[in-house]
Every structure is written in structure tokens, then in C-alpha cells.
Amino acid sequence: MGENPSEDALIFDWNKFEDFEFRHKPGLELDDETLRDGLQSPSITDPTIEEKIELLELMEDLGIECADIGLPASGPRAQADITAMAKHLVKNKMKLRPNCAVRTVRSDITPLIEISQRVGMPIEACAFIGSSPIRQYAEGWTLDKMIALTEDAISYGTENGLPMMYVTEDTTRADPETLKKLYTAAINAGAKRICVCDTVGHVTPIGVHYLMKFVCGLVRDINPDVKIDWHGHADRGLALPNTMAAIGQGVDRVHATALGVGERVGNTPMDLLMINLNLEGIIDRDLTKLAKYCEVASKACGVPIRANYQGMGRDAFRTSTGVHAAAIIKAQNKGNDWLADRVYSGVPAGMVGLKQIIDIGFMSGVSNIVYWLKLRGIEPDQKLVDEIFKAAKQHNRVLTDEEVEQLVKFHSYESEKSPVDTIPEWDREIKTDRKNGDSK
DSSP, X not given: OOSSOOHHHHOOOGGGGGGOOOOOOTXXXXXXXXXXXXXXXXXXXXXOHHHHHHHHHHHHHTTOOEEEOOOGGGOHHHHHHHHHHHHHHHHTTOSOEEEEEEESSHHHHHHHHHHHHHHTSOOEEEEEEEOSHHHHHHHTOOHHHHHHHHHHHHHHHHHTTOOEEEEEETGGGSOHHHHHHHHHHXXXXXXXXXXXXXXXXXXXXXXXXXXXXXXXXXXXXXXXXXXXXXXXXXXXXXXXXXXHHHHHTTOSEEEEBGGGOOSTTOBOBHHHHHHHHHHTTSOOOOOTTHHHHHHHHHHHHTOXXXXXXXXXXXXXXXXXXXXXXXXXXHHHHTTOHHHHTTTTOSSOGGGGTOOOEEOOOTTOOHHHHHHHHHHTTOOOBHXXXXXXXXXXXXXXXXXXXXXXXXXXXXXXXXXXXXXXXXXXXXXXXXXXXXXXXXXX
16 A cells, blocks of 8 residues: 555445445435424433523534424423524524424414414424324224324314424334325325334334335325425334435435434434434535534433443543554554544544543553553653553553543652653563563
8 A cells, every 4th residue: 555545545435335325315304303202201301491492503503404392282381492492593593494293183283383473483293193003903093083183183284384294103013005095185185294203113124115115106196295204213223224224215304313312212313313424425514513412412301321322422432452542543643633533433533523532441552551641741751651551450440540640640750761762662561561461
């Protein structure tokens, strides 16, 4: 390989093998469900209105097109928050378009009509009804009743100036004939969008392929101007691949929540979705505020971010392993930040506003210690590095920064010692350590 290889030459991308490109509809939109479906988790804390508005601002910064801002029929507090958020969008001339979830009954839609008229902006109504046989049986519904509810709700919202999206809950367990009749009734009554829902996280990517092929063909036959949304849950751990599969089938908009919060085990994670869409070239967004978005959502909703959570967890861009750290350091020594951010990372930390972190632990090499010390302006003399190296090997976990600082504090590193000039010099010492029972 040459002295300065191109970035493309450094990564062979099987995702693009034989010039493959991820198929998707131009102008794909994102709908953030954090402040509605996300808050249906029984472990969630309902954020303050200030926190909700901060999240809306971060959605705007990330280029997210739409946000579900609540369920108006759930009570006065929800209506007050929806009104405040809608007013904030209007006052600040934000691009973010709001929507709200409603059942297919007039009593749910009326409060939204009133809010929309009060704030002076259209708020899309997401009118939902269960569509699967198991839901019909549990609810005691007949298909004729469901069609009548659908037609009345969609017509009522449309006549009162609301953009209407028709949402079939549990679509992934509904039969084709029922879906055909429900979507036909909704679209003929004025629905501008339909939403396909994997409400209980039932479907697999192959199921998404067949279902969306059917739905897209059906909607095209009824009215090709009607848009199609996808809404997926994570009960089988397939929310993200299912959403990517739906995008591959040509949906117009997909739904997700910050950190995947939501009912039961949650929804498609918006943060991971945006990372993957950016990496695949489906969107081209500045994601440097994605970490802040997740941090605010975590705090506002009372949901800790687990250490190994992809892209955002404490360990996502953190290593204490000697071989991994050495590769990152060597890349940095080449003066190539792009290389250092990818040599041991499938997701570049810089893309989401974070940095690679090198710690010191029982699997660390000397290079970790030298790097840690130099990063903090501490001269890594041989005795100091040796003491830290031996201390790390005696622990069964990564040393905290405070513990390493204590080792530095009690070591006279300002004495007349020769600084460590090269890593190979330390490699020779490591071999000696191995003979004495230590290991890198």
C-alpha cells in the first residue's frame, strides 16, 4: 500500500459490493416519537415542558422533519404541553412539523382540532385502530364497525382542517383483505398518509419485504399520492433492521425514538437509525448534536444509557485493550484523525460529536499508559510507567482516572529521568515483564 492511500482504499466495504446501493425513496423523512410513544414506557418519567422543548430544538438541529408531540385525549396536562410545544414551533418558525396520536373517534380528534386552531398551525392527526384478527377478537369489533369508525374519524378531521394519517395498529399480524378494506376506506375518506405498524415487534425483515410490497402496491392502486409510513417496535430485537428493510421497500417516512424508549422494550432507536442512514448515504446530516440529544432524552425521561449502548454508551468509543489502543495511537501519530477514528470503530466517534477514549486496565499495554500521561501533559518516565503498568495488572477492572492520578501524585515524576521516546523501547521491557509473569 502506498505512502498516503485514499480513504476508500483503507476500507473494503462489503455493503457496497458490486456497486450495490441501498435502495430508498428520495426525500425520506424521519418522525420522532420520543414525546408520545416513547413516553408510554411504564419506566419513563414524563419530561417537563422545558425539557420537551429542548428536545424539539435538538430534533430541529438534527434535521428531523416531524415529531409526535403527544396524545391530546390523555388529559389536560398533555393538552397544555402540546399547546405549548406547538406555540414554540410557530413562534420560532421551526421547520419541525408536529403530529399527535388519536384514536379513530371524534372525542379524541376534537381536542386536537381546538389546539390546532388556537396556535394557528396544522397538526397532523395520527388516527389509529387495531387491524389484526387477534385485536378484533379481543375488542369485539366487526370489520364493518372498524370501517365505519375509520371513515367517520378521517372525514371529521379532514373537514376541520387537520392533515390525517391513518394508522393500522398491529399491521404485521393483519390479513391482506382486512388491510385492503381499511386502507381503501381511509384514503377515500381523505387520509393523506397511511402508517404500517409492527406494534408488538412481531415481524422479521423478510416479513417486512412481503408486507410492504403488498401495501405499496395497494396504495399505489388506490391513490399514488398517498404517503406511507413505517412504525416498528423492538420486542424481538429487530426494530432497526426492520426499519431499514421498510426504507428499502420505498416508504416515505419512518418513526423512531431517542434511545429506542417506548412501550415494553421500546421502539426503533432514532440515534442508531440516523447513524446507519448517514453511514449508508441515505441521509447526509450533521450528527454532532446526536450525543446531546441522547443525553437530554436520558435525563428528561429518567432512562440511563447503558455502558455498551451502540454509538452513545460510555464504552462505545472507549478501549483499554493494548492492541486496540496501540492501533489508534499509531493512527494518531500519522497525523490522521480520520484513520484514528475508524481503525477500531465501525462508527466514527466524531460523526456523533464524541471522541475515542483510551483507558488503562488489566488488558492494557504500555502504549495505553504513555498515551494517557502525554494527553494530560505528564512526562512518561520509565519508572512511572512501570508502576502504573504493574498496578493495572493487579486489578480486575479498568483503573479510574482518579486512581491513575493518585499513582502519579505519589511518584516523583519530576526527578532526573529520561523520558520515554519510543514505544519499541517499552516493548523490550514488556518482554522482560512477561518472563516475570506479567502479560500485555
